Amino acid sequence: MMGLVLATAMVSLDACLATVPLLAVNPFTEPVGVVHYLIVGAVLFTAGIACMTLKRNALGILMGIELVLNGANINFVAFASPYLRADGAPTLGLDGQVVALFVILLAAAEAAVALAITLNFYNNHATVDVDRADDLKG
């Protein structure tokens, strides 16, 4: 596991060194590109995954899911935008925005059902700690 982490860290260090010209420019004068949005999406996705694995409150896990979906949405919108591409030709076009819209709608549906399940669990067990949900354990 540690070897995997080290290898990944070395690869990402290589990537960062390869992008030094990108980091050396003044961020206030340089136009943003797709990769800037991808960075934000990666941070939100990672925060959501960490939230889902770390929190013991069921509502905290739901918030992690929302963060993950939003990170994916940022990527969809970035790939759909001609504003961020040097050649002005987006990868996805309008399809990315449509998919982002569907993701928002499905996230709303998922939140409604998950919240109802959480409230049911709270009514039956008087807690929202997911570590206490072990009734089905053999």
Place this chain on the structure above:
Amino acid sequence: MTGMLDMDFIDFMDISTLTHVVPPLATTLAALPALPIAGINWHSVLFLLFAGLACGFAVGVVAADNVVRMALYLVFSLGATAGLFFLAGAEFIGAMQLMIYVGGTLVLLVFGVMLTAQAPLVSIKPSSSDRTLTAVAGASLLSLLLTAAFSVDAWRGPGVGVVPAPSATPLGMALVGVRVDEPPAGTPVGGRVGYMLPFEIVSVHLLVVLVGAAYLARAKRRRTPRPIDALASAMPVEPVTPVATVAPVATVAPTGRSAGGAKSALVGGGR
């Protein structure tokens, strides 16, 4: 663009007469192009602002232990994400993000927090070993994602600033099955259909989900019968029924059901 605006502005104001009237303002205006503000790309500045807010509050959601603060940070993070959508030219998606996500889904989550926020449940702290493991896994995942993001050259170039057309009308037309937007490069000819079928599926899905959520969260009868109900149901309906037929019921029933019933009565006894 900003520098040109400044020069036009100064010419228009006739700086020589201005000097006599308000010298401090005139000197300020004359010194404006010398400031580093001249070359600033305000799109990038706003992007950095919203990106910093979104990322910072997302990390705050992870770092906070109090569930109420987590909900508040999530509201800020998703609101800043809507700003990012506006900056990318997806104004309809940004508006939907604000209205559905921040206005609907998060209100739902906040209601859940309020309904379940009893004193011991507000902050359930994870163990320190869990924190360490999550930090290691999160750092490796983040480095992997960043490596992938930097690995494509076409994504790295700064945007040329092609202002996209308003996307609300093409989005609405695409949702009812008619495509009026420009196809992206490399799209096969004649292969573009609208999104009417997914739109209908999502509509019915939302309806089913909301009915299901209302069914799940409804106020229902008690799982464990009250003692008086249990007594009434345990009494034989016909007084002539022999004891032998009642006895197996009384011995079989406690094995599965009444163990869970006793536990939930202990846990949620006050309700």
